[in-house]
Amino acid sequence: MCMDPKPKKPKENKVTVLGLGGAGGKIVHYLQEKGADYNLLYVDDDEQCIMESTVNTIRVADCKGNDIETLVSAIGNSEKLIVVTGLGGNFGVIAVPMVAYIAEEMELDIDFILSYPAKFEGKRRKDNADLVVELLSQSNINLTIYEFDKLINNLDRKISLNDMFNIMNEVIYQEIEQRKDK
Ligand SMILES: Nc1nc2c(ncn2[C@@H]2O[C@H](COP(=O)(O)OP(=O)(O)O)[C@@H](O)[C@H]2O)c(=O)[nH]1
Numbered sequence: 115m116c117m118d119p120k121p122k123k124p125k126e127n128k129v130t131v132l133g134l135g136g137a138g139g140k141i142v143h144y145l146q147e148k149g150a151d152y153n154l155l156y157v158d159d160d161e162q163c164i165m166e167s168t169v170n171t172i173r174v175a176d177c178k179g180n181d182i183e184t185l186v187s188a189i190g191n192s193e194k195l196i197v198v199t200g201l202g203g204n205f206g207v208i209a210v211p212m213v214a215y216i217a218e219e220m221e222l223d224i225d226f227i228l229s230y231p232a233k234f235e236g237k238r239r240k241d242n243a244d245l246v247v248e249l250l251s252q253s254n255i256n257l258t259i260y261e262f263d264k265l266i267n268n269l270d271r272k273i274s275l276n277d278m279f280n281i282m283n284e285v286i287y288q289e290i291e292q293r294k295d296k
């Protein structure tokens with residue numbers, strides 16, 4: 115060979131937005147539609163949702179053993195990681211604290227931007243969400259939570275469920291835009 119191979123360009127210092135569970139997936143696909151220039155990653159246990167994804171995905175089974183290793187190698191090199199999801203489902207109860215744990219162990223620069231379920235969604239979803247908030251509040255994680263009830267109360271009109279989710283996704287998008295360079 116006559117020439118030394120060119121040194122590889124260092125990877126662009128992009129924000130990685132990690133969507134967890136069904137809602138996390140919807141949020142990262144919303145960001146993709148917006149044309150947001152982040153690394154987007156969607157992690158879920160739902161095979162169907164993962165199959166339909168148009169962003170990078172990792173399908174996890176039980177958030178133990180191999181799943182943890184896979185996640186560590188996927189997010190371990192991130193310069194800045196922003197985790198998004200809607201609290202209330204079953205997956206988030208396991209996945210959110212697990213990612214928080216990995217981030218603390220690896221001393222990652224990480225923010226959590228989450229939504230809190232609406233009252234009308236029922237007690238089970240509220241209990242799931244409260245459990246995650248309780249677990250996260252025991253760590254030093256940067257945590258921002260937007261409540262659907264506050265969002266609805268601030269509107270002067272009735273909206274559909276889908277609109278409610280999309281307005282929240284826009285709020286989360288704006289929040290990410292504000293903090294991505296910080
Ligand atoms: N921010 C946001 N939250 C959503 C959206 N869709 C559903 N949610 C919320 O996310 C919560 C959890 O739902 P989901 O992620 O489907 O739960 P999973 O069963 O753990 O995957 C629900 O209780 C809703 O409050 C969405 O598009 N955006």
Ligand SMILES: [Mg+2]
Nearest residue numbers: 135136160205
């Ligand atoms: Mg799900």
